[in-house]
Amino acid sequence: MKITALAAAALFAANVPCFTAYAADSTKIGYGQGTAIDGRNRPVDAAEFNSRYGDYDACALSEDDKRIIITFDQGYENGYTEKILDTLKEKNATAIFFLTGDYARKETALVRRMIDEGHILGNHGMTHASLPDLSADEAREEIMSLHNFVLDEYGYEMKFFRCPCGEYSESALETIQSCGYTTLFWSFAYVDWKTDSQPLPGEGFEKLTKSAHGGEILLLHSVSSTNAEILGDVIDNFRAQGFEV
Numbered sequence: 001m002k003i004t005a006l007a008a009a010a011l012f013a014a015n016v017p018c019f020t021a022y023a024a025d026s027t028k029i030g031y032g033q034g035t036a037i038d039g040r041n042r043p044v045d046a047a048e049f050n051s052r053y054g055d056y057d058a059c060a061l062s063e064d065d066k067r068i069i070i071t072f073d074q075g076y077e078n079g080y081t082e083k084i085l086d087t088l089k090e091k092n093a094t095a096i097f098f099l100t101g102d103y104a105r106k107e108t109a110l111v112r113r114m115i116d117e118g119h120i121l122g123n124h125g126m127t128h129a130s131l132p133d134l135s136a137d138e139a140r141e142e143i144m145s146l147h148n149f150v151l152d153e154y155g156y157e158m159k160f161f162r163c164p165c166g167e168y169s170e171s172a173l174e175t176i177q178s179c180g181y182t183t184l185f186w187s188f189a190y191v192d193w194k195t196d197s198q199p200l201p202g203e204g205f206e207k208l209t210k211s212a213h214g215g216e217i218l219l220l221h222s223v224s225s226t227n228a229e230i231l232g233d234v235i236d237n238f239r240a241q242g243f244e245v
Contacts, residue, residue: 028132031166041213046187056173058183065214071096078223101126122160131172186219193221
């Protein structure tokens with residue numbers, strides 16, 4: 001089992017600097033990494049997110065400057081995940097796959113393959129509900145019902161949560177933390193989820209490789225035909241730039 005990505009991910013919370021906690025409130029916030037970058041090609045807003053919300057075990061960047069962590073959101077299956085897994089296996093690379101409840105129930109063979117091939121399963125909510133729209137008890141149920149299903153069905157205990165739609169609040173982050181989870185956002189994403197309007201492969205490759213930065217948490221969607229086509233070349237380019245994947 002390849003554990004390098006797992007080790008890096010498991011250290012997120014430990015490596016995020018501690019700052020004075022903000023009073024948790026329920027204001028809904030839509031996350032975005034922004035377009036401004038620092039001298040290390042890292043989105044400024046992602047670095048600021050780490051500074052502001054590290055006390056909630058929430059981060060948008062890893063502190064590992066040598067690594068790019070690839071993550072996929074698995075809302076539904078569009079026929080490309082098998083090819084993505086084939087490429088990851090060929091390239092000896094690992095990824096984090098954030099599952100919804102519907103995906104975990106329906107795609108048992110693919111989920112078992114993710115586990116067997118050393119990937120990390122993440123929690124994307126049982127119904128993909130926006131947590132700030134829920135009460136604290138409802139949010140815990142949204143998280144823990146999927147947690148317990150995956151534990152019972154696959155014998156796998158998830159530790160990382162991604163907020164559906166990128167929507168969060170301080171109180172939601174506090175609830176996620178109380179469930180024993182680290183919340184992972186991302187430091188780069190692009191419009192890859194519109195299945196009827198996919199970016200051209202060359203366009204996708206350029207966006208992903210030009211934005212590469214140490215500590216990157218890359219959000220991709222497995223429903224994308226472009227991602228499935230270019231993933232191997234993207235991984236090769238990341239490594240050529242000196243990053244571990």
